[in-house]
Amino acid sequence: MRLSAFALATTKETPADAEIVSHQLMLRAGMIRRLAAGLYSWSPLGMRVLRKVENIVRAEMDAIGALEMLMPAIQPAELWRESGRWDAMGPLMLRMTDRAEREYCFGPTHEEVITDYVKRDVRSYKQLPVTYYQIQTKFRDEIRPRFGLMRAREFIMKDAYSFHMDAADLDREYRNMRGAYHAILDRMGLDYRVVAADSGDIGGAKSEEFHVLALSGEDELAVSTDGAYAANIEAAKTVRPEGERAAPTGELKKIETPGVTTIAGLAEHMGVPESATAKSIVVMGESGDPVLLMLRGDHSLNEIKAQDLEGVVSPLTMADEATIRTHFGAGPGSIGPVNTNVTVIADYALANASDMVVGANYDGAHFTHFNWGRDHPEPQFADLRNVNAGDASPTGTGTLEILRGIEVGHVFQLGDKYSRALDLSVLDESGNAVVPEMGCYGFGVSRIVAAAIEQCHDDAGICWPQAIAPFDLVIIPIKADKSAAVREACETLYTELKAAGVDVAYDDRGLRPGPMFADAELIGVPHRIVVSDRGLESGKLEYKGRRDEQSSEIDHDVAAIKAVVLGG
């Protein structure tokens, strides 16, 4: 590509709206431009990166035998009513009506459509298993779009769906797909982790997420030091402590704690560590009565674990202050389990605790020396909290550390949720109708562009992994307008490198060297060749890798350059 004809649109200044590095650099490099909140145009430069990502994803999908197709972005409401998700999806889904007042949505995902597609097509076990995929624009009306492409409303996703006669075959394809995701991320050269995940609204049994590691990541990952366990913090399990509960060392005693309504304040007032206190959280139960959840003072509630508890409403709903006063006789910040008749569910970490500090159900007072059995009947114990760094791994070996990641892939074993809801069945060898098992597999194509930048950048700009760089190499001429020799050498190099299969950019814009160097670094071209009179005389060219400290000499020879750029 000749850059004079490429409409590069780099800027020196960082746009005010951009918060995180990938967003700033994509705007500065002129890869994307914001149209409205969560909606971005891709420039020709950005498009080159996007295409390279797509092609890697496509190649790896094809390699495991997945079949590419394309489904409509706009989907009829009736299909979503059949699966029950028209209401369940809520405001996340962008809805619209056509001139005949028929209802549609802009697809946030395609389980319904693909199931319907397969239903019309597949009748016999002989046609399964089958895996379809598409690379397509989705729209999700996020509560809060932010960070540029990281959480955009419109985004490009590869979504794949597989259909199987039984769970064992689903598991086989799930592993295949997981292997393909490893291959994709390995080819891109990114540092990533695979973690156990919560399935969320999509449903189904088993699911794992692929996260590109980055400090700006929105997700926290719990990874054991020995590598045997990795889970999204939403799904990371805690371990019920071993051993015996210590005997009480004193009687339940009410202490005045005026104005103390936080754990931090309580710990300070009582002169004990936060871990010696127990916090009481009131959520609504399925019976209509509230349920009291108790955690160690220094632990935090895991909302997903809580709403999955039997008897607790999902989605989790906090009790309002009036409800709390009715059942506890005190306001939030002063409540506890003593003398209440609500169901109490306590976190495992409190199972062996004794002599706790808890709220007294009396505004401005707490109890010390609270003990299970004596001061309140033994409660149900459950895994309620988020794991912390340093916790024991649930596998029994190693301890957990917390990493931050950007979710770029998610693989699910859905089971028969959609095939059953949409009435998909095929005949097996004996002529019996069987509801197929389904898997679904998402990969964030536009998001991984941002994730790659989060992981690969420096002060000068983006440092693309070569597999997804907009160009492999850039040729920069010095004093091209004065030197016919430089011009000719550049033209020849450009033509020959292109013919040799190198994705080469030739900076023929006639700029001074400074801006050319700066642009090449900002847009992250992995390899740079500088052509000048003083080099031409020696038969050498100047070469610099994007991450190299210093430039070096390279033979003025297309084969030699190609070897360096394309690795042999």
Add this chain to the structure above:
RNA sequence: CGGGGCAUAGCGCAGCCUGGUAGCGCGUCUGCUUUGGGAGCAGAAGGUCGCAGGUUCGAAUCCUGCUGUCCCGACCA
């Protein structure tokens, strides 16, 4: 959905408090010089100050409403 910013030239910003002919830097255009890290000089173009209403002789500036956008929050009592 709750809270808080912000909205003035293509981009980044000042001006607003204390009303009186709209400014700076970058970028853009022309000319000359310059050419190994975002050049210099000279000249030029470019803005219904987000929208609507109000106050005033007069509004970018004060008041009201709306819209857009960004950030924080929407579970720990």
